[in-house]
Amino acid sequence: MQMELTNGTRVQEFLLMSFGGGQQKRTLLLIFFTVLYVLTLAENFTIITVVFLDTHLSRQPMYILLSSFSWLELFYVNATVPRMLIDMTLPYGIISFSECFLQFYIFFSLGSTEFLFLSAMALDRYLAICHPLQYLQIMSPNSCYALAVTCWILGFLWHVVPITMISRLSFCGPNVIDHFMCDAGPIFALACPPLGMTPLVARIFSNALILGNIFFVVLSYSVVIFTLMKPSFEGSRRKAFSTISFHLIVVTIFYTTAAAMYLVPAQGNQSERTKVVTVFYTAGTPFVNPLIYSLRNNQVKEALQRVLRRKTTL
Numbered sequence: 001m002q003m004e005l006t007n008g009t010r011v012q013e014f015l016l017m018s019f020g021g022g023q024q025k026r027t028l029l030l031i032f033f034t035v036l037y038v039l040t041l042a043e044n045f046t047i048i049t050v051v052f053l054d055t056h057l058s059r060q061p062m063y064i065l066l067s068s069f070s071w072l073e074l075f076y077v078n079a080t081v082p083r084m085l086i087d088m089t090l091p092y093g094i095i096s097f098s099e100c101f102l103q104f105y106i107f108f109s110l111g112s113t114e115f116l117f118l119s120a121m122a123l124d125r126y127l128a129i130c131h132p133l134q135y136l137q138i139m140s141p142n143s144c145y146a147l148a149v150t151c152w153i154l155g156f157l158w159h160v161v162p163i164t165m166i167s168r169l170s171f172c173g174p175n176v177i178d179h180f181m182c183d184a185g186p187i188f189a190l191a192c193p194p195l196g197m198t199p200l201v202a203r204i205f206s207n208a209l210i211l212g213n214i215f216f217v218v219l220s221y222s223v224v225i226f227t228l229m230k231p232s233f234e235g236s237r238r239k240a241f242s243t244i245s246f247h248l249i250v251v252t253i254f255y256t257t258a259a260a261m262y263l264v265p266a267q268g269n270q271s272e273r274t275k276v277v278t279v280f281y282t283a284g285t286p287f288v289n290p291l292i293y294s295l296r297n298n299q300v301k302e303a304l305q306r307v308l309r310r311k312t313t314l
């Protein structure tokens with residue numbers, strides 16, 4: 001797909017400006033994000049491997065979902081970070097129009113899938129605490145896998161309409177994106193008017209996804225907390241609160257950054273703010289989430305020790 005600039009020439013690519021500053025700053029950022037990227041891959045692969053190899057964890061619904069979530073985090077971080085690292089070694093990155101919108105679609109679809117996964121995990125905790133007798137029957141391994149697949153399918157269908165509409169806008173130039181990736185705000189900034197209903201449709205889809213999932217998670221955990229305050233949970237209350245606190249931390253971090261980007265209208269030129277927030281939830285949260293969710297979990301630690309002992313005895 002091609003864009004026509006106002007001077008009549010045709011442009012088939014965007015220029016990604018990545019991070020500003022001198023070469024020394026860019027080098028330090030490149031080293032930092034490379035280390036963060038490698039650690040993120042190692043953390044998530046560790047969780048996937050431990051859950052797969054440990055027969056105790058692989059049968060539990062929560063850890064089936066956590067393992068699927070780690071796969072999602074791997075795809076999510078690889079959707080933007082490798083290209084960002086490559087572009088940081090250059091004055092600017094060059095990305096074709098079709099590649100830009102493919103990255104845009106994949107990134108938003110994976111983000112939507114992550115929202116849905118967080119809701120699925122909230123549902124899991126709700127059923128485990130509020131309906132313990134029916135929990136294992138409802139959240140059987142097959143049900144967990146079906147729930148995970150549903151999150152993936154809905155996540156990749158959610159933004160098809162708005163992103164298709166955005167890709168059909170006219171672009172007058174310039175073709176410089178002051179960002180390290182193709183995101184909604186910078187792309188809309190390059191589109192020439194009239195934009196029609198496209199911005200409104202895109203905002204409706206984004207807001208419905210974000211607000212709908214926030215409402216579901218808040219409602220689920222509100223019921224869970226209310227249930228845990230009952231006298232019958234006095235003996236197991238501390239352990240249950242410890243479990244859901246990890247979930248709530250991850251949800252709060254991800255939802256806060258996403259809301260800051262897509263629910264709060266930007267005022268003026270805030271490209272640096274946009275980059276900082278975007279890099280936090282594209283590179284930062286996939287690194288932090290495994291630490292919060294699993295690697296600080298006693299069951300995961302014990303399973304990791306069992307797997308390592310099994311490997312050393314072979």
